[in-house]
Amino acid sequence: MIDLKDVYIYYGRKEVIRGISARVDGEKVLLMGPNGSGKTTLLSAIAGIVPYKGSIRVDGMEVRGVKNYNAVATNLPQAFSLGLTVEDVIEVYEEVKGCKADVRRELEKLGIKLNKAVYQLSAGQGVLVRTLIALATDPKVVLIDEPFENVDVSKRKVVVSWLKEYGKEGVIVTHEVDIARLFSDYNCFLIFEGSLFGPIKAGDLLSSSIVFGEDPSALLTLTVNGKKISLIRGDKGYRVDSMSNLERLYDLVAEA
Numbered sequence: 001m002i003d004l005k006d007v008y009i010y011y012g013r014k015e016v017i018r019g020i021s022a023r024v025d026g027e028k029v030l031l032m033g034p035n036g037s038g039k040t041t042l043l044s045a046i047a048g049i050v051p052y053k054g055s056i057r058v059d060g061m062e063v064r065g066v067k068n069y070n071a072v073a074t075n076l077p078q079a080f081s082l083g084l085t086v087e088d089v090i091e092v093y094e095e096v097k098g099c100k101a102d103v104r105r106e107l108e109k110l111g112i113k114l115n116k117a118v119y120q121l122s123a124g125q126g127v128l129v130r131t132l133i134a135l136a137t138d139p140k141v142v143l144i145d146e147p148f149e150n151v152d153v154s155k156r157k158v159v160v161s162w163l164k165e166y167g168k169e170g171v172i173v174t175h176e177v178d179i180a181r182l183f184s185d186y187n188c189f190l191i192f193e194g195s196l197f198g199p200i201k202a203g204d205l206l207s208s209s210i211v212f213g214e215d216p217s218a219l220l221t222l223t224v225n226g227k228k229i230s231l232i233r234g235d236k237g238y239r240v241d242s243m244s245n246l247e248r249l250y251d252l253v254a255e256a
């Protein structure tokens with residue numbers, strides 16, 4: 001279980017995460033939000049890479065006090081920053097965490113050479129390697145940041161199937177509406193300027209409409225600077241069914 005209580009994160013004096021409380025228990029959830037809203041920062045704090053105020057507990061343990069907790073795997077680049085080849089990293093993961101999936105075979109099928117240094121990979125290859133290695137350990141808790149960034153369409157279905165198969169619970173950050181649609185039964189959280197809203201089923205989010213004010217039948221109501229924006233069923237307002245419309249929601253929240 002991932003349990004966040006009143007979490008604040010600062011870079012210098014800048015408050016990036018503003019008092020987030022949420023719980024992820026026995027499921028993988030999506031985390032979506034505009035650029036710079038704090039998704040990677042929040043994931044990094046849960047992974048123990050970034051300091052925080054408040055409480056983040058993974059399986060009951062306060063993250064700031066835990067070292068090398070093997071139940072967690074992440075594709076955050078900091079976890080792969082040694083100058084090792086892909087093969088070296090796989091060996092380390094096999095030795096330390098145990099790999100359930102045949103990550104070598106899958107990476108070779110995707111055209112990735114195992115003797116390449118991780119830092120020599122293209123941006124998309126790097127994402128594929130980090131994501132599949134993290135998932136191959138079938139960890140209890142997955143913290144996966146933008147697993148489709150720079151990954152071409154033909155390779156995405158492997159990542160989708162691995163994300164669904166491996167890891168019991170955790171957080172998957174994505175910007176991509178078309179991908180979120182493939183996870184329509186997953187709960188989704190939205191983050192805006194360091195504040196968290198949700199959960200809402202990804203399928204409901206992507207078939208909802210945006211209206212101003214508080215609607216009693218709302219699937220989710222966001223309160224931003226005292227103003228309310230509701231996501232409702234039906235097509236009364238702007239529909240959140242495409243990237244541009246999700247961006248419209250981001251814009252409306254930014255303007256509130």
Ligand SMILES: Nc1ncnc2c1ncn2[C@@H]1O[C@H](COP(=O)(O)OP(=O)(O)OP(=O)(O)O)[C@@H](O)[C@H]1O
Binds near residue numbers: 033035036
């Ligand atoms: N190491 C850092 N030092 C200072 N500020 C940072 C650092 N990392 C991120 N920030 C700032 O913190 C805020 C949140 O960044 P973060 O990377 O968490 O956002 P994000 O939601 O993941 O964005 P994106 O969708 O663009 O990846 C941004 O304003 C960013 O400029």
